[in-house]
Amino acid sequence: MTGSRHSGNLTEQQEKNEEYKRKRELRNLTIIVICAVVLAAVVFVCANIGYIKFSIPDIFRIFTGGGTNRENLVVFEFRMPRIIVSILAGAALALSGCILQGVVRNDLADPGLLGINAGAGLLVILYVMFFGTQSFLSVFTLPFLALIGAGVATAAVYALAFKRGEGVAPMRLILTGVAIQAGIAALTTVLVVKLDDDQFDFVARWQAGSIWGSSWDYVIALLPWLLILVPYVMSKFRVLDVLNLGDSVAGSLGASVEKERRGLLAAAAGLAASAVAIGGNISFVGLIAPHLGRRLVGPRHLVLLPTCALLGAVLVSVADTIARVIVEPSEIPTGIVVAIVGAPYFLYLLMRNKH
């Protein structure tokens, strides 16, 4: 076998390389820590922003358990669940986008590609059509239905893109995803026309991406998904790295390409679907967070995944707070804020890459 004939001592160049790598690792770690600190600050600030204002010492007092009943109610029952839901949904969508872009090797992939939004949206509309917006069941049934819709759409995309002997080629997956998305969107439009004003308003809000799940119940509904899927995805960081090199190279390196891809796609679908079910159509985060992340820490998934999750969490929680207060006392859907903030930045990235 090709024996390693390396001597124990490093050359000057190798020392320099090692030093450089150490520095970069430190830099990446710093970026992750900064993201985490920013996230913590966002929680703090967002808890403070809203119709009822607190001073900074007040907020400290409330967080350390010294608040009055009324203050506790506002912070812990109204604001915190919503902040946490938006953090979880943002992290889940960003991770989902990061996985997808790696698996299909296309930077323009986002969770919508798997038909997640379209499938969830269709079932939400069907539900609203048959049961109306006032049904008391909707708090729990709606996310569940959205989840089923997303799951069915993803399964359909995968099944249609699958070809015996070859598995799912990334390009075919993308094209199938686009087709399914367009098909469901058409069907959705047909149904929307038949809705009455109340129903239409509700559906339009959902589709624009509005975090309406703002009680601890939703946090509890979202958390288990993340607790199961995030460790699974993180444990696959090396597989994601080699899948990024293309099917042949990944196969040559000993990854079971199709099996791993199926697992990762399912995880991406689960993450995005659970987030979309509660947060509505905010999947734009899944497109831009991975771009931002790669720019900050490069393409290695060991650091990219946590960075993306944190960025997604920051993006959605900030966007949701803006959405909550910008037209007080009414609010605009979070998805729209994400798009308003995200789209120009995204265009800027694309323009920069041209040079």
Next chain:
Amino acid sequence: MSIPHGKITAIIGPNGCGKSTVLKAVGRLLKPRGGMVYLNGNDIQNLSTREIAQKMAILPQSPQSPPGLTVGELVTYGRFPHQHGFGKLKPDDKKIIMWALEVTKLTEFENTAVDNLSGGQRQRVWIAMALAQQTELILLDEPTTYLDLAYQLEVLELLHGLNREQMCTIVMVLHDLNLAARFADHMIAIRDGDVICHGPPEQVMTENVLRTTFRIDAKIITEPHTGRPACISYDLIKENN
């Protein structure tokens, strides 16, 4: 047909004749519809993907690296079949990566992004990744495609050196007949999925074999520098002759 151990084997043949398919079947990236591939006497269909990856490395034609990935990181991915779980790189892995960078003369580029390198350097990075895999067999699909003449030689000289010094068995698909005859110890000529001829270059680079394989009329001489056969000119076969 068998591939000699410790030698350089070149597969030649016209476009679409199945060269790459043969390579992929050998590397188990494709499942052969008929026939078997044995590696040291074991049917490769019975080995796990990881076991195969520890025994052979396959480089497809013009592989693409994700933007921003550095040379060192890509070469590190070559350790994938030897790594488990979350574990960090072991000292042994690091040594192997440094060695792979050294023999491919890439040490100074370790922290450069792969997309900033020239075509020839980039091909060397992929070869370094295959080396980091520490396999006894390396399969390459047209490693010189899209490269300038000097880069082609650079890559083939590197492979030749690896074969002679590190005892790697190398199998590659090559388009250029003269380069194939110059660097290979063993050649396989394929047409329409059938092996027309295999053996040392002197037996494969003949006017007869090239006529059946490529449908050309070739003039073969022995190149005085290398002592290997070379094709100095060729023509389409005239139908009436």
